[in-house]
Amino acid sequence: MKAAAYYRTVITLPVLLAISLLAGCPGVPSERYDKVQAELAEAQSVIANLKEELRTEQAEVTETQIQLQEMKARIAEIEKEFDLYRGHTLKSPNIRTVKDCVLPLNVKVRDAAVSAVADVPSGISADSAVWKTWRVHYWISENIAYVSDPNGYEYLAYADETLETRGGDCDDFSILLASMYESLGLDAAVSYIDTDHDGQSDHMTCLVYWAGDADSFLDEEKTILKRLRIKVPDGQVVIRFFDATNLYSELGKYHHGIWIIADPLMADVSGMVGSITEEPYETIEIIDVGE
Numbered sequence: 001m002k003a004a005a006y007y008r009t010v011i012t013l014p015v016l017l018a019i020s021l022l023a024g025c026p027g028v029p030s031e032r033y034d035k036v037q038a039e040l041a042e043a044q045s046v047i048a049n050l051k052e053e054l055r056t057e058q059a060e061v062t063e064t065q066i067q068l069q070e071m072k073a074r075i076a077e078i079e080k081e082f083d084l085y086r087g088h089t090l091k092s093p094n095i096r097t098v099k100d101c102v103l104p105l106n107v108k109v110r111d112a113a114v115s116a117v118a119d120v121p122s123g124i125s126a127d128s129a130v131w132k133t134w135r136v137h138y139w140i141s142e143n144i145a146y147v148s149d150p151n152g153y154e155y156l157a158y159a160d161e162t163l164e165t166r167g168g169d170c171d172d173f174s175i176l177l178a179s180m181y182e183s184l185g186l187d188a189a190v191s192y193i194d195t196d197h198d199g200q201s202d203h204m205t206c207l208v209y210w211a212g213d214a215d216s217f218l219d220e221e222k223t224i225l226k227r228l229r230i231k232v233p234d235g236q237v238v239i240r241f242f243d244a245t246n247l248y249s250e251l252g253k254y255h256h257g258i259w260i261i262a263d264p265l266m267a268d269v270s271g272m273v274g275s276i277t278e279e280p281y282e283t284i285e286i287i288d289v290g291e
Contacts (some may be wrong), residue, residue: 096156098190101175102289103159104182112139112163113180121227129186130220133208133260136180137273141264144173170204170265177206177262178289187291189251189259192284201284205263207242208273214239214258221272230271239274240281250286 077097103109116139120126147167149155154171159179162168168176178188187209192201210217218239225232240261244254260274269275 096158098156098171098175098287099289101156101158102179102182102188102190104179106158106160106179106183108160108163109176109179110183113183116180117184121224123227124224128220129210130217131224132184132186133181133210133217133262134221134224134273136177136184137262137264138271140173140177140180141267141270144168144176144264146170146173146265170263173265174204174206174263177208177264181206181208181262182290187253189286189288189290191286194282194284195278195280197280197282199284203266205261205266207259207286208262209244209254209257210241210260211257214241217258217260217273225271232269232272237272237275238268238277239272240276241274242283247286251288253288 113136117126117132117135120131120135124131126132143166144162145167146169147165149169157165157168157172157175159176162172162176174190178190181188189207189209191205191207193203193205194201195203218237221239222237241258242261244257244259247259248255261276262273263276264270266278266281267273267275268277
């Protein structure tokens with residue numbers, strides 16, 4: 001408003017004088033003409049500066065609006081995540097989302113993952129997708145203990161925090177699994193699970209992508225178990241998974257392959273990824289934490 005008022009005040013007299021001169025009014029000295037020309041040029045400069053200021057202010061307003069929309073989206077994401085978990089009943093002392101806690105580039109997470117898969121038996125590639133999937137799952141089942149959250153609260157721990165404490169509940173297991181898988185070049189997701197048929201989330205698990213089918217994964221996993229001399233009881237060589245095509249609408253990637261459930265806490269056999277026979281075991285929401 002101030003700019004507009006100044007605009008009108010500055011240019012009114014010079015413009016009128018200029019118009020009079022251009023119309024050929026007699027008796028106007030050349031020095032006065034030059035003065036009017038100078039005033040007109042000054043007014044035009046002021047106008048240009050005001051227009052530039054206006055453009056700058058408009059850009060700042062646009063940027064602020066974008067930031068506001070991003071903040072609203074962030075708040076909605078947090079509200080959605082915590083509303084989903086355990087029937088809308090738990091309070092959270094830390095405003096974090098699952099994505100916040102998944103840390104594939106964290107040095108401690110990366111070091112732990114690489115150290116785990118580097119301990120590889122002969123005949124197995126340390127960079128094999130099946131080996132990395134199996135080894136991280138087995139390492140976590142052997143090295144991380146189940147510890148409940150504070151009473152009445154849902155506490156999401158950062159992946160490196162769980163590594164340091166060596167304990168956590170199902171969401172902490174899932175977040176650490178996803179972080180270690182992602183740090184090794186695998187694609188992971190995290191899913192809220194309903195295990196009591198009430199339509200509400202009461203558990204969390206990690207999903208890891210395998211480009212082949214279930215049989216090809218099991219064949220390679222059996223080879224790993226044989227090399228490590230780990231025996232699996234008869235009838236327990238199973239794998240639970242989701243077809244990638246069925247999750248395309250939620251994750252927006254992969255028209256082939258499978259998402260294997262990596263859930264050490266629910267596994268019937270700790271030495272096998274996806275050996276889950278728990279029923280019901282239904283997905284409520286899937287969060288893509290990978291690229």
